[in-house]
Amino acid sequence: MEPSFIKELSGIVGTDQTLIDTESLACYGYDSTPEHESRPGAVVLPGSEEEICRILALCHGAGVPVTPRGSGTNLSGGSLGRPEGVVIQTSRLNRIVEIDEENLTATVQPGVITSTLHKAVEAQGLFYPPDPGSMNISTIGGNVAENAGGLRGLKYGVTADYVMGLRTALPDGSLLRSGGKVVKDVAGYNLNQLLVSSEGTLGLFTEVTVKLIPRPPVKKTMLVHFPQLEDAALAVSRIIAARVIPATLEFMDRVTIRCIEEYAKVGLPLDVDAVLLIEVDGHPAQVEEEAAAVRAVCEKHRCSFFQTAATADEALKLATARRVALSSLARMKPTTILEDATVPRSCIAPMVKLIQETARKYDLTIGTFGHAGDGNLHPTCLTDERDTDEIARAHQAFAEIFEAAIAMGGTITGEHGVGLAKKKYLPRLVGESGLRVMRGIKGAFDPKGILNPGKVF
Amino acid sequence: MEPSFIKELSGIVGTDQTLIDTESLACYGYDSTPEHESRPGAVVLPGSEEEICRILALCHGAGVPVTPRGSGTNLSGGSLGRPEGVVIQTSRLNRIVEIDEENLTATVQPGVITSTLHKAVEAQGLFYPPDPGSMNISTIGGNVAENAGGLRGLKYGVTADYVMGLRTALPDGSLLRSGGKVVKDVAGYNLNQLLVSSEGTLGLFTEVTVKLIPRPPVKKTMLVHFPQLEDAALAVSRIIAARVIPATLEFMDRVTIRCIEEYAKVGLPLDVDAVLLIEVDGHPAQVEEEAAAVRAVCEKHRCSFFQTAATADEALKLATARRVALSSLARMKPTTILEDATVPRSCIAPMVKLIQETARKYDLTIGTFGHAGDGNLHPTCLTDERDTDEIARAHQAFAEIFEAAIAMGGTITGEHGVGLAKKKYLPRLVGESGLRVMRGIKGAFDPKGILNPGKVF
Known part of the structure; x- marks a missing residue:
């Protein structure tokens, strides 16, 4: 990365919040996705919405790719930057701005840890239901970008069901406000829900307003x-x-x-x-x-x-x-491929059986756990990246599992996102029309294609 | 409208389902929006998804505008066609395809009447909460296109919260499938929620799958x-x-x-x-x-x-x-302007007072009722279209009411849509960035701009 560009970056966020040393970049070369690695050119840690907008405007002008990142718990490679690009790490923006008891909302910065929000609202007799497995480290910004699920989804829904308002920095550095504290708003297209689960490809959240409910007694x-x-x-x-x-x-x-x-x-x-x-x-x-x-x-x-x-x-x-299912499985082998094939809940039994048969067929160890009530299963393959033959069989097995999920009226990802890891399966699921409008939407937000390029499609 | 084009239309749906006589077109010249009138060039009543796709492909090829219409209960002019265009009336597609008790879903054609669905699912101990005021005549397709609210929104949410899957005919006649019976799906952008409340400008629903819940005892x-x-x-x-x-x-x-x-x-x-x-x-x-x-x-x-x-x-x-509030108000004067300014619920008192003061200031009769728990009020001006002076004052008053709603963190429409009636207020609410991305999204779905042109923005 050009020293002059790094200088401009650090001019916005400060030298101490601009990471370009090898050790730091090595750490940011991974998220929680197996088999994916990519060291970014630089990492910046902005301290304000204004800094985020300025970084984006700078990168937009220079045509430099930008990848947003929360805690890096992403399971589809979505938070991995590019060698020629910048990672915007949101962890310094970790303030709970307001808990509004009258309107039953909480407004937070994107870097707030999910379980920190849980504790804060529960202390006031309120409840923020989404509880992804990574809730003790994941950020709300990341949860919104991925539409994180969790263990309470069956009754209470997922992150999307709680997002009421967003402030979003667009790729050119302009700011978009959508929704707010109103529980009903049909003015124009629903940009809130489009931005939720957009996997950091349309904008970078600078503030999130979520709905709260009374805590179940x-x-x-x-x-x-x-x-x-x-x-x-x-x-x-x-x-x-x-x-x-x-x-x-x-x-x-x-x-x-x-x-x-x-x-x-x-x-x-x-x-x-x-x-x-x-x-x-x-x-x-x-x-x-x-x-x-x-x-x-x-x-x-x-x-x-x-x-x-x-x-x-x-x-x-x-x-x-x-709660320890994933870590219990993960410790058995060096590489854990955790998937999230999802089917209508009436298809849980055939799906689990199909996963078990596929594991036998390809001589793999696959443990399955997950949100049965949501039809959202986590077939988890215990393997070793260095065993290229087994990895190839694992990929073949998962291709068949996803194909079966689609055939049952299900989807390739219930809560982990497409990112890099599932790009190849998306066309089969959404079809030519789906891909065409999704690409068009991406172009509407990010005509130069600088935001998290190469992800989703 | 060219006779040769009409012949092609009736070749798809049949002569008896193609209306071009003056009396029919006069009836279709109105929906429930005061002060708006526009007779379409032709009305067609397709009997299948395939016919809808063929009509769209024909109109797309010929550059003829198309407006979808359910029961015409729209309150923002959204279901009014154009003199040079075709209205697609969905009332023949009125079949409840399936009520799935295991997955708690109902799949319906777009022309099913809302209260018909209520009765069908309640007979099985299930519940479809959205209950717009027009539920005895409105269609599910229209409810989804407008994201209709209702009297149970505070606890149960609005139509958007129940849409799980859509089959949508795109402007070029191709078919888009989004979502389904899975309760979690994060594969690509959330097209479902983007299509909900798109006011017939992005696509025409040919089948809708909604979530059901157990009926409260x-x-x-x-x-x-x-x-x-x-x-x-x-x-x-x-x-x-x-x-x-x-x-x-x-x-x-x-x-x-x-x-x-x-x-x-x-x-x-x-x-x-x-x-x-x-x-x-x-x-x-x-x-x-x-x-x-x-x-x-x-x-x-x-x-x-x-x-x-x-x-x-x-x-x-x-x-x-x-339930009789609107009809009680409507019978007092020839013209009823029913609005749906919405504010955070903590602002209900100042908003009602402001409405009352504005009515006094402009010497108008405005009755206000609505969904207080949602902050969604219906200030209703009782007037007479022929009294141009009073109508001008009414418009001035509503401009101030919307401005105040925006200033309180609210919105110009909580459940009626933008359509034609509120176009002029949208830029003030969503800003330049919002308008830009919304126009881009429209272009991604409808590059030739044939679907419900002139609506929303």
Whole structure:
């Protein structure tokens, strides 16, 4: 990168907030996506919206690519910069600007950590439901850019459902305001929802206003063992058909259970096909009834064990089994390919079976866990990047899994984004018309194509 | 319109479904928007998705404007065609394709009447919350195109919150599929939510898949009188601050109350500033507690009368007062200008006062009612199109009301759309950047600009 350009960058954010040393750039050469690496030319850490706009205007003028980055928990390569480009790291913009109890909104800077927002609003009896697995390190800006999901999506929806207002720096450095604290706004196109899940390709959020809801007064946490996979899947469908919408309805398969037990020793059985973690929340009377309904459905579908947490500590312990699923799997092998194929929830059983058969067919270890109530599964392949033959088989297996998800009316990514990792599957899903309008939208926001180039399509 | 072109049109849909006689075109020269009239060149009533695509391809090739139309309940001129253009009337596509109890979705053709869908899903213990005032005649296609709101928006959200999948005919006649029955999908840009509220300018829906939820087991309906406006507004804020989210929290001002009472004789008082209609729903125990909390807040804020419906019939009677508000106002004068300025709910009191002062300043009769919990008010000017002086004053008054809404962090339209009626206010709200990207998006979908031209911007 030209020294004169670096000088202009550091003139905006300060020399101490402009990183160009080899060690720093090496750290920014990765996010949480396996098999992808790309060191940026420079990393800047702006301290204000104005600085972000000025950096963008500078890069826009010079035709230099820009990649926004929160905490780098991205699972599709979306936060990786380019050697000839600049990464804008938002971590210094970490202020909760306001919690508005009358309008039930929180306004935050993009670098606020998700769980920090949780704690702040819960202290006031309020609730911000989206809780991605990475919530203790991920940022709200990144959550919005990726439309992060989480364990409470079934009842409460995902990040998109909570975004009310955005301030967005556009690629040319101009500022776009969309939405705000109004709960209804149909003036012009819905730019808010278009920007959510745009994966840093349309603009860079400088402020986010999210909707809050009253904190549910109580919850009940249940852990259920099913000797047979089909029974677990059927229970998921039947719980919802019984008009109960649990906050959480999570699934772990045999491979995942085994890895969790080896790692965390939480007392999971090694001889069952599936474990479900189920949480119902809300008014105490409703929670009692819903928990009873859940139990009845699980027993009818031949669960071998049904445990209800008696205390908050016990609930936390039960939920831990699911929360450590990914780290338990990840420690088994050097490379973890975590996917998020998603199907209508009625297709959970055929999808899990297909994943298991595909793993056998290609001689791979794939553990599957995830948000069964959302039909959002995480088939996780435990492998080693250096084993080129196994990696090739893994790719072949996932191609078949995605193809099956599409055939079932599902999608290639429920919550991780397309980024670099799933670009090749997008055309099959959205078709020629879809690609054409998406490219047109990109052109409308970023005619010079400087923002996160090469991502999504 | 050229006879040869008409012949091509009727070749697609049949002569009986191609209207070109003066009487028919006169009927299609209006929708529900005052002061706007425009007779289309022809009206076609396609019977299938394929016919819609063929009509669009034909018009696209010939450069003929196309306007989609449901039941013509549009309040911003969005369903008015052009003299040189074709209106595509979707009423023949009125089939509920599927109600999927396992995935909690309904798939419908665009011409299905909103309340028809309500009845069909409620018969199965399910619930489709969006309930615009026009629900007995409006179509789901129109609801999606406008992102229709309704009386249950506070707790349950608006149409956008329920759209999961769309099949959309693009202006060139190609077909776009977006979303589906998956509750999570982040593959590429969120075209679903961009198409919702695009007011028929980006595409024409040929099939809509909506989310359903379990039907709330019970509800409680309350009607509350407030001698002072400020107290009513404060009660709205305090109910929500008490962590109660009513399904419905509706407001009627003195002018509206008087008109309703004159028309419907439901026993409303003529000496109070405001009446609130409040409904809480859900689990019986929760409903009891929430109703008690609502009552406590209203009494603390000096309500003069608090009535709880004892039976379903009584509840219907109380709700009728609000449901007939618009027709009660509309019968007073030949022309009714119904607006939908929307503010953060904390600004309800200043907004109502400003509306009342503006009415006095311009010597106008404006009744205000609406969705107080959403900050979504309907200031309704009772006037006469032929009185050009009064109409000019009305326009001046609304310009000031919209300006004030924007200044309070609100919007020019909460649920009626921009269409023709509010085009001039949009630039002030979304700014130069907003307009630029919206025009770019329009170009990405409709480079020849044939779909509903002249609307929105």
